[in-house]
Amino acid sequence: MLSDEMKKLIRDHSAGMVASINDDGTPSVSPKATFVVLDNASIAFGNIRSPGTIANIWKRPAVEVCFINVVLRKALRLTGSAEIQMKAEADARLLAAFEATWSPYLKCISAFVQIDVSNAELILSPAYDFGFSEEDLRRINLEKLNAL
Ligand SMILES: Cc1cc2nc3c(=O)[nH]c(=O)nc-3n(C[C@H](O)[C@H](O)[C@H](O)COP(=O)(O)O)c2cc1C
Secondary structure (H helix, E strand, C coil), X not given: CCCHHHHHHHHHCXXXXXXXXXXXXXXXXXXXXXXXXXXXCEEEEEECXXXXXXXXXXXXXXEEEEEEECCCCEEEEEEEEEEEEEHHHCCHHHHHHHHHHHHHHHHHCCEEEEEEEEEXXXXXXXXXXXXXXXXXXXXXXXXXXXXC
C-alpha cells in the first residue's frame, strides 16, 4: 500500500501532522516528528509529550496523518487505525525501528503509536497543474528555504 515514493517521503520528511478525534467529535491535529516506516502498511511515532492525541487514540483509534515534502510540494495523506504499545512491553520490531532511527530520543519516549494504514494518497501541489516540474520546484523552494 505504501509505495517506495511514499516511504521515502516519510523517511525524508518525518514530521507528520496527526489528526485524531476529540471526545466532542471535533478534530485535533498535532505534529509528531519521530515517525518510522515499519513495513508497506504500517508506520509509528514515539509518544514524548502528546497527552491529547494519546487519550483520543485510546478511545478512538481512527487517525489520519499528513506528511509534506515542502521542497517538491508533494504530500502524503494516510488513513488508519492507531494502537499504543508501552515501550516496556513493545514488540521487538518496533523497538528496533526506533533504535535504528531515533536512538537519542528513545529515553524520552514512553510509548510507541503504531498506525496500520488502510488508505494512502499521494497529493501533488497545483503547481504541477500549472506546468512546474520537480526540478523547477526543487530549485525555487530550496532558494526560498535557504533565504530564511
Ligand atoms: C515539529 C514538532 C515535532 C514533534 N514531535 C513529537 C513527537 O514525535 N512525539 C511527541 O510526543 N510529541 C511531539 N511534539 C510535541 C507535541 O506535538 C506537543 O507536545 C503537543 O502539544 C501535543 O499535543 P497533543 O497532546 O494534542 O498531541 C512535536 C512538536 C513539534 C512542534
